[in-house]
Amino acid sequence: MADGGALLGHKKPIPNHDPEKSKDESDLQERSTKKKKDGEHIFSSHSSLPKDYSDVVNMKGFDGEGGSYRDKVTGKTVGGEYGSDKEEEEKGGEEDEGVCMKVEECLVGDYECPNFIFAKQEEKCLYRPWRRGVIVKLLGRRIGYKALETRLKQMWVRKGVINIIDLSNDYYLVAFSNEEDQYAALMDGPWFIYDHYLTVKEWSPNFHPASDTIKELAVWLRISGLPIEYYDSRILNFIDNRVGKTVKVDKNTLTQERGKYARLCVQVNLTKPLLVMFTIKNRKYNIEYEGLHLLCTTCGRFGHYKEGCSEKGMESAAKRDDQGNAGKGDGSCQNAAGSGGDGPWRVVHK
Numbered sequence: 635m636a637d638g639g640a641l642l643g644h645k646k647p648i649p650n651h652d653p654e655k656s657k658d659e660s661d662l663q664e665r666s667t668k669k670k671k672d673g674e675h676i677f678s679s680h681s682s683l684p685k686d687y688s689d690v691v692n693m694k695g696f697d698g699e700g701g702s703y704r705d706k707v708t709g710k711t712v713g714g715e716y717g718s719d720k721e722e723e724e725k726g727g728e729e730d731e732g733v734c735m736k737v738e739e740c741l742v743g744d745y746e747c748p749n750f751i752f753a754k755q756e757e758k759c760l761y762r763p764w765r766r767g768v769i770v771k772l773l774g775r776r777i778g779y780k781a782l783e784t785r786l787k788q789m790w791v792r793k794g795v796i797n798i799i800d801l802s803n804d805y806y807l808v809a810f811s812n813e814e815d816q817y818a819a820l821m822d823g824p825w826f827i828y829d830h831y832l833t834v835k836e837w838s839p840n841f842h843p844a845s846d847t848i849k850e851l852a853v854w855l856r857i858s859g860l861p862i863e864y865y866d867s868r869i870l871n872f873i874d875n876r877v878g879k880t881v882k883v884d885k886n887t888l889t890q891e892r893g894k895y896a897r898l899c900v901q902v903n904l905t906k907p908l909l910v911m912f913t914i915k916n917r918k919y920n921i922e923y924e925g926l927h928l929l930c931t932t933c934g935r936f937g938h939y940k941e942g943c944s945e946k947g948m949e950s951a952a953k954r955d956d957q958g959n960a961g962k963g964d965g966s967c968q969n970a971a972g973s974g975g976d977g978p979w980r981v982v983h984k
């Protein structure tokens with residue numbers, strides 16, 4: 635699991651470490667108090683909204699059998715294309731100061747399709763309870779609620795508590811009560827459950843599980859047979875950065891304790907074929923990926939097995955050709971393209 639590696643210049647924004655936050659929060663409070671004073675004619679009541687995570691967990695039906703709150707939560711994100719039309723949003727805010735929600739009557743074909751619009755301040759209130767939310771999905775395997783809960787509590791719960799909400803499309807929302815726990819979950823990966831990657835990302839407004847796809851993933855890769863002098867953080871980071879975006883280098887690799895293979899963590903783009911080889915001084919080295927079970931060894935893309943690969947014919951032939959040329963005069967390519975349309979990609983099981 636999540637070998638602690640040294641973070642090497644990988645700077646992700648620290649979640650919720652906004653210096654403006656405290657000011658923001660007091661602003662929010664002020665606004666909601668003001669609204670109540672201003673009058674009843676405005677259709678805006680914040681009294682029923684959870685102000686914080688503790689309110690969320692205390693709300694009836696949050697994780698009970700009824701799941702009414704959960705239904706509301708999932709309902710909120712579904713079908714909302716709001717947010718794309720900024721101009722309208724801003725205009726609306728200026729014209730009707732204090733109005734938090736409005737409806738625009740529209741037609742889709744012959745059918746009425748009202749468009750609901752919420753003011754920015756209203757949205758801030760809506761988002762706030764979820765600011766310590768983390769969206770997770772187990773890649774390539776389904777996991778039940780209870781099993782996930784058990785594992786996440788072991789892996790992530792240190793100082794606070796978590797609450798898990800199952801969304802559609804095998805996504806789960808994990809709400810943290812403690813900021814440090816959330817930060818560790820976001821930063822200390824990659825995380826594995828049953829030898830599958832658990833994808834982790836910060837909750838964001840308007841997240842739509844049904845249409846969301848995992849495009850980027852931090853994965854562990856191995857480079858075997860690399861001469862020991864290249865076990866150097868600058869060199870390894872340089873290589874890693876070409877594969878994807880460097881996340882970290884395994885600490886055993888950095889201290890040169892493990893000389894059989896270098897182990898690097900890198901953020902890769904799953905929509906493109908993964909890089910599978912490189913050369914240094916005319917010697918070719920292969921890159922193997924840990925735990926990416928659904929990596930197609932024919933086209934190098936993630937998400938299907940080679941049996942179901944749509945690019946079987948042309949692509950693999952081209953790859954073999956490529957290999958034939960690149961492989962000339964080098965003695966170390968061990969995983970050359972195999973027979974039967976296989977490309978050079980290899981997945982190692984942890």
Ligand SMILES: [Zn+2]
Binds near residue numbers: 933938945
């Ligand atoms: Zn394929």
